[in-house]
Amino acid sequence: MKKTLLFLTMGIIALFISACGNSNGDEPAEKDNNMEPIEAKLDVPEKSGKGQAVALSTKVTQGDENVDDADEVKYEIWKSGHKDESEMIEAKHEKDGVYTAEKTFDKDGINTVQVHVTARDMHTMPKAEIAVGNTEGEDQDHGGDDGNDHQGHHESTVSIHLKKPDTVKAEEKADWKVHVENEGEALEGAELRLEIYKEGQEKHEWVDMTPGEPGEYSVTYAFPEKGSYNVQVHVTKGEEIHEHTM
Known part of the structure; x- marks a missing residue:
């Protein structure tokens, strides 16, 4: 096991x-902290051509509310088998809780895109895979690549x-x-x-x-x-x- x-x-x-x-002054009133977790919906294409710019998008919400005040949203990207060589890209807030970035992949292969979202004292980090160019012969199940079990365009969410x-x-x-x-x-x-x-x-x-x-x-x-x-x-x-x- x-x-x-x-x-x-x-x-x-x-x-x-x-x-x-x-303290000689009045103690601050306890804030009513919202315990409802944030959610981050990562949107990346399953496939892309080598040398093409790929749009990375994540919509962050808390319940029915768009989260426009995230402390940090970053995209971590690495090629299969090379997690230690991952690249971090800062996301830009567009509107309605959507945070975007762009990445051009210059080599064929299976890549993992993981978004790290920190907002309202919470952290969530869904991930997905993108096949770039010719991936023939590459196994898309990289359970041992970064310690996570992937199955195709797998996306996991923890908050x-x-x-x-x-x-x-x-x-x-x-x-x-x-x-x-x-x-x-x-x-x-x-x-x-x-x-x-x-x-x-x-x-x-x-x-x-x-x-x-x-x-x-x-x-x-x-x-x-x-x-x-x-x-x-x-x-x-x-x-x-x-x-x-x-």
């Missing part, structure tokens, strides 16, 4: 932790919503929550861990999260001292899915 690793990194979330102490505390102070406990969906369904039975490390230090702390409602996981954590921290979310589940982004 193949062990599945669903490894999601919510980019690098820099946290500037203040010193512990009382994660990290709900950060409104106020974080050193040595004070705060609640962290994560909502995870896979293919539009709540991801249950997964193992979630937060990887937390301070800027400039090699020591990383791993904090296990506890499952609650379907697809929701939580933990209470206190940062040991003030400073700037990075927080990454890691999600693992037994089999059938293997997604990763750095």
